[in-house]
Amino acid sequence: MNSEAKLTKAGATKKRKRIASLDARKARAGWVFVLPFVLSFIIIYLPIVIDSIKYSFNKIKIGQGGGYTLEFVGWENYQEALFVDPKFVQTLTSGIQQLIFDIPAIVIFSLFIAVLLNQKMAGRAAFRAIFFIPVIISTGIVDQIDQANTMLDYMSDTEEGINDGSGQNATAEILSAVDIERLFENMKVGTELVDYVVSMVNNIYDIINRSGVQMLIYLAGLQSISPAIYESCSIDGASAWETFWKVTFPMISPMILVNAIYTVIDSFTSQSNTVMTYISSVYDTAGGNVLSSAMSWIYFLIVLVIIGLVAALLSAYVFYQKRD
Amino acid sequence: MNSQQTSNAPRVMKESKNKIRVEFERTPLKDRLKARFLNMNFFKNVVVRIFTYVLLIGISYVILFPFFAKISGSFMGKEDFVDVTVKLIPKYPTLDTYKAIISENGYFTALFNTFTLSALCGLIQTFVCCFIGYGLAKFKFKGNKLIFFLVIFTMVIPHRTLQLSMFMKFRYFDILGIFDLLGGGVFEWLRILPFSSINLNNTYWPLALLSFGGLAFKNGLYIFMMRQFFHGVPDELEESAYIDGSGVFRTFLQIILPLSVPMMITIFLFAFSWQWTDNFYTTVFFTKTGMTLMPDIVGVPATLDTQYAAQNLYESAIRNTCGLLILLPLLVMYVFLQRYLIGGIERSGIVG
Numbered sequence: 001m002n003s004e005a006k007l008t009k010a011g012a013t014k015k016r017k018r019i020a021s022l023d024a025r026k027a028r029a030g031w032v033f034v035l036p037f038v039l040s041f042i043i044i045y046l047p048i049v050i051d052s053i054k055y056s057f058n059k060i061k062i063g064q065g066g067g068y069t070l071e072f073v074g075w076e077n078y079q080e081a082l083f084v085d086p087k088f089v090q091t092l093t094s095g096i097q098q099l100i101f102d103i104p105a106i107v108i109f110s111l112f113i114a115v116l117l118n119q120k121m122a123g124r125a126a127f128r129a130i131f132f133i134p135v136i137i138s139t140g141i142v143d144q145i146d147q148a149n150t151m152l153d154y155m156s157d158t159e160e161g162i163n164d165g166s167g168q169n170a171t172a173e174i175l176s177a178v179d180i181e182r183l184f185e186n187m188k189v190g191t192e193l194v195d196y197v198v199s200m201v202n203n204i205y206d207i208i209n210r211s212g213v214q215m216l217i218y219l220a221g222l223q224s225i226s227p228a229i230y231e232s233c234s235i236d237g238a239s240a241w242e243t244f245w246k247v248t249f250p251m252i253s254p255m256i257l258v259n260a261i262y263t264v265i266d267s268f269t270s271q272s273n274t275v276m277t278y279i280s281s282v283y284d285t286a287g288g289n290v291l292s293s294a295m296s297w298i299y300f301l302i303v304l305v306i307i308g309l310v311a312a313l314l315s316a317y318v319f320y321q322k323r324d
Numbered sequence: 325m326n327s328q329q330t331s332n333a334p335r336v337m338k339e340s341k342n343k344i345r346v347e348f349e350r351t352p353l354k355d356r357l358k359a360r361f362l363n364m365n366f367f368k369n370v371v372v373r374i375f376t377y378v379l380l381i382g383i384s385y386v387i388l389f390p391f392f393a394k395i396s397g398s399f400m401g402k403e404d405f406v407d408v409t410v411k412l413i414p415k416y417p418t419l420d421t422y423k424a425i426i427s428e429n430g431y432f433t434a435l436f437n438t439f440t441l442s443a444l445c446g447l448i449q450t451f452v453c454c455f456i457g458y459g460l461a462k463f464k465f466k467g468n469k470l471i472f473f474l475v476i477f478t479m480v481i482p483h484r485t486l487q488l489s490m491f492m493k494f495r496y497f498d499i500l501g502i503f504d505l506l507g508g509g510v511f512e513w514l515r516i517l518p519f520s521s522i523n524l525n526n527t528y529w530p531l532a533l534l535s536f537g538g539l540a541f542k543n544g545l546y547i548f549m550m551r552q553f554f555h556g557v558p559d560e561l562e563e564s565a566y567i568d569g570s571g572v573f574r575t576f577l578q579i580i581l582p583l584s585v586p587m588m589i590t591i592f593l594f595a596f597s598w599q600w601t602d603n604f605y606t607t608v609f610f611t612k613t614g615m616t617l618m619p620d621i622v623g624v625p626a627t628l629d630t631q632y633a634a635q636n637l638y639e640s641a642i643r644n645t646c647g648l649l650i651l652l653p654l655l656v657m658y659v660f661l662q663r664y665l666i667g668g669i670e671r672s673g674i675v676g
Binding site for chain 2: 023025026027028029030031032033034036037038039040041043044045047048049051052055060113116117119121125127128129130131132133134135136137139141142143144145146204205208213216262265268269276279280283289290292293296297299300303304307
């Protein structure tokens with residue numbers, strides 16, 4: 001109190017000091033706000049990460065008294081994962097290949113649906129409510145139950161053409177694949193594209209399930225585009241198609257970057273992906289817990305590289321609107 | 325239109341002092357309808373609408389069909405699974421599956437435990453992430469960028485990677501080696517505590533502690549969403565509060581928090597339901613015998629006889645029924661809170 005009273009009477013130099021101290025006080029308040037994260041990051045998370053790296057270089061033995069002993073073995077776990085284990089490298093490459101195909105599909109599909117759901121139409125609220133059900137529900141244990149679901153396949157057997165995913169629905173899958181293949185053969189496009197589209201259609205359930213959060217993010221982005229821009233477009237006589245490519249797409253492009261990165265993170269860390277399933281099955285085998293640590297660190301490095309690539313590639317094309 | 329008006333011009337008649345009556349020949353209904361409906365623009369709109377609705381209804385079907393299948397499967401008696409003619413509508417409807425799961429798999433214990441755990445974690449995470457997001461969005465201090473990077477970092481690390489060390493951390497819980505030091509682990513003479521570490525597994529503590537730090541499942545995403553939301557809140561609001569003499573924390577509690585309720589409900593919905601169905605942390609920190617949680621009730625009850633022809637199908641139907649029972653409370657909550665989910669996200673302005 002006293003010092004403040006002095007400061008008000010002081011000259012210009014003191015005044016500058018006071019402004020700086022307000023900034024300092026705000027900075028201190030900022031630290032208080034992030035303190036829970038910083039503290040527990042240092043106390044809990046960092047040791048966990050360091051331990052995990054440490055374990056991956058050790059063999060572990062749990063003693064009878066409740067303690068455990070570590071035995072340093074160097075790169076042995078990594079060598080075992082990469083060269084001895086028969087299935088790890090194979091699962092890794094096929095899993096990553098699958099994810100690289102899935103990610104553009106999810107990003108494009110969710111953008112498409114978000115644009116559809118952003119229009120004014122009857123029943124929009126109901127459709128939105130239905131489309132976001134998978135966000136809440138298709139995770140964790142329910143996802144795990146759906147992984148090998150013989151009942152669903154059986155039930156959907158009569159529904160030709162539509163594959164509701166989650167397993168080997170032989171008849172439906174073949175039907176839809178053949179139809180689409182025939183359609184695309186007539187259009188004379190490459191077989192790679194045909195295969196890609198066919199696999200996308202077969203995985204449609206999976207893709208819908210995994211694009212919920214992305215849809216929400218896109219919708220938020222679409223809402224933030226000023227209606228004035230669309231209005232001026234329609235006055236100038238632009239068609240809906242042109243408006244999408246010249247206005248919506250550039251304006252939404254930061255969101256595409258965010259979503260691409262989120263999708264990479266989400267699909268690589270989700271438990272339903274094959275690599276994760278394999279790693280967790282290794283974790284459950286005897287003495288496999290350190291091996292699975294090593295495996296997941298290898299996996300993490302690959303994920304980091306892919307995120308870096310995606311971010312570098314997309315950020316070259318992202319358009320940021322200058323906001324005052 | 326114009327030519328018609330000139331040929332039979334409207335007649336204006338004075339009815340009373342302040343009233344006039346205009347008589348004119350309206351364009352016949354047929355012509356008006358023609359002008360309205362028989363043009364390219366209207367036709368195009370109709371086609372686009374039909375296409376949109378077909379697509380949306382089709383995808384809704386893909387999303388909802390598994391639910392209908394699961395629901396009908398849960399009411400089927402075991403005879404239905406052998407009968408080839410039965411697909412979606414059971415011929416021998418029964419509630420046995422539900423009864424067996426609820427009584428034998430300990431559904432209500434699991435419901436209670438999971439509800440406590442999810443509500444606890446959901447509430448803590450909502451407030452903590454709101455707090456951290458506000459700090460990251462509205463204050464410029466050294467290390468702000470670094471902390472944001474760390475938040476993203478916690479999101480990127482697959483939690484499988486940390487499975488073993490997380491288990492170890494909370495099995496032999498210790499804060500920076502203090503318990504070890506006081507428990508005589510370093511120096512034998514310094515034994516103040518009777519233990520050198522605490523076993524926190526099979527309690528709510530590991531997840532509560534992780535939630536307090538904003539480190540639990542997908543908390544990076546929540547913090548990111550909160551930060552983007554607060555970026556969209558105009559600074560002038562707080563500045564006027566500061567000028568009126570309110571401190572930083574009072575401003576946060578009385579002005580910012582009420583503003584962000586829809587966003588917080590969204591976060592709570594995510595946190596609660598992802599914790600509810602989570603089977604990673606629950607398997608790491610809890611053993612089945614220690615505490616029954618939702619993932620533990622998935623299994624085939626002993627009294628249901630599955631040893632015959634359609635065994636696979638029947639067991640799968642039972643597991644799906646377990647899934648339905650797990651989801652039931654979530655669905656009820658979703659029905660009430662979904663409008664906040666969509667409204668909250670729309671106001672969040674998650675822009676780059």
